[in-house]
Amino acid sequence: MQKLPTEFMNIEQKLSEKTIEALQLLYGVAVEKITFEKTSPDFEGDLTLVVFPFLKASKKKPEDTASEIGNYLKINVAEVASLNVVKGFLNIVIDNKFWLNYFQSVNGKTFINSVLLPNAPTVMVEYSSPNTNKPLHLGHVRNNLLGYSVAEILKAAGNKVVKTNLVNDRGIHICKSMLAWQKWGAGETPESSATKGDHLVGKYYVEFDKRYKSEVESQKSKGVSQEEAEKQAPLMLEIQEMLRKWEAGDKEVRTLWKMMNSWVYKGFEATYKMLGVDFDKTYYESNTYVLGKNIIEEGLSKGVLKRRADNSVFIDLTADGLDEKTLLRGDGTSVYMTQDLGTAVQREDEYSFNKLIYTVGNEQDYHFKVLFLILKKLDYKWAAGLHHLSYGMVELPEGKMKSREGTVVDADDLMQEMINIAAATTKELGKVEGLTEEEAQHLYKTIGLGALKYYMLKVDPKKKMLFNPAESIDFNGNTAPFIQFNYVRIQSLLRKATERGQFNDVLKTDNITILPKEKELIIKIYNFNSTIQQAANEFSPAVIANYVYDIAKEYSQYYHDTPILKEEQKNLVAFRLHLSKTIAIVINSSMKLLGIEVPERM
């Protein structure tokens, strides 16, 4: 983390200490902690103390109490330039020199330190978690972007991060595409059909579903009930037989499974690469699904788990407001929960993490609540570091995505679509002049995917969101292209200034009167580190997204009404250029945390 000048770091604390002193001296109350707030933009000042809580002790009017405390601070804290009192709010103005000094100390520096402390906590972030029977869709996109961004934010906040992916590569749904391919695929491969592997396998999954449904329908027309028809359809019997063979390690089935999965992985790899996400470690359910049974034994011996008459094992969570949860069926087979217990323990053994973050949709809120509670009851002390990063569904303007109605938005198609829109818009605005074809293509990708990523990340993860592609790629408003544009404009400004020789290397801040907007910007820069911390604590890229938009917008206004290069005073021009440059660095760093690239020209 960037070191702030001690003087600056101390200002809030100094004020806080002196306030405590004042309260003791004036009213004889002992207060442990005082926090200052940022002054509302409508009022003059930088920091604000709310005095309402002290009225009981002072037995005076809010205004008088505020003035008394204020006067004490003015005398005892040198950096206090002036004060004003509005009702119960004491607004403190900090000396301009102070902001300038601060700015000088961060000028042009990178804010995110990539060197970790030796005792940095380890945080594991699991995300993506795809099934190998179909390609990724819009919902996965939100998952991947969230997981990746949260991992980057945690890194920036000083954690050692391990990104993991748990691939669901086994089970009945995987067998479906296998069987369909075997029966009707006629040896089709990704190469022979020029199709991405995951899309090809997905096609057979759909094929199976279609045929199976028609079987069920024909059974029903013979008077069989829905439930019976589903169970007795020949395809269902075949698929179950295939799953049995897979579990028994049947050579033929396993070979088919391996081949089709390898197609899918190749497809996923391309999608991940395009999306810009990656993993340090990939787990496969085919390896982990047997885990967890030993934990059940352990739990039984500890008496935390109990066995029913039918031999199934369960845990009673009714005292915690939850239900009884079965962990092992009567026939000894395990359930999802069993596997997740085993996986968590295995990961702790491998990495001894301080935190483990599961990026999974909010439809699984209950599952994770139960999982974490069981691990706590089993007395694993690391269970306190488990966290479910739960996110809401992505909806489209036309409504919800339903795979059955064919309204699923495919991830690859979506990304291509975004790039196409970006290309069309960019060309229309005449921004590609002088770029080679290759550079132009790269720019479209940067803008298109940036727009997509920003649009999905700017919303609070736990809330459901509406995805509107056209709106996301707007060059104005709260969008990535707007932020990227402001970054690019600064680069252009700096180039021009360098040509004119206005950009001195050494920044001198003597005799500068800073504008209110400049002070605002400096304060925002100052808040960058605490914003990263907040985002890390909340596991929320939205915090960063809103921050970077705010600073870009503020800068945009500043740029518009300040003649940066026209000013006579040389050191003022240099200051404004340095301020611009630092803002560009903040924008770039923030966008990196969101996994978004910024172009140098656009």
Add this chain to the structure above:
RNA sequence: GGUUGCGUAGCUCAACUGAAUAGAGCGUCUGACUACGGAUCAGAAGGCUAGGGGUUUGAAUCCCUUCGCGACCA
């Protein structure tokens, strides 16, 4: 039915975890506009924060309740 999450301008989202007149963007209306790069700028309208009650000096935020939407669990 049980559990749980959500409900903020016409629309998409904020509000630093309880503070000042609830903020942006898009859209709408009214005026401006020969800067270093605006796909511009300045103003305006738009809100009983789903409804009701409570706690508090102070509530979009915490508690209770009704309604609406969703998700899980049978």
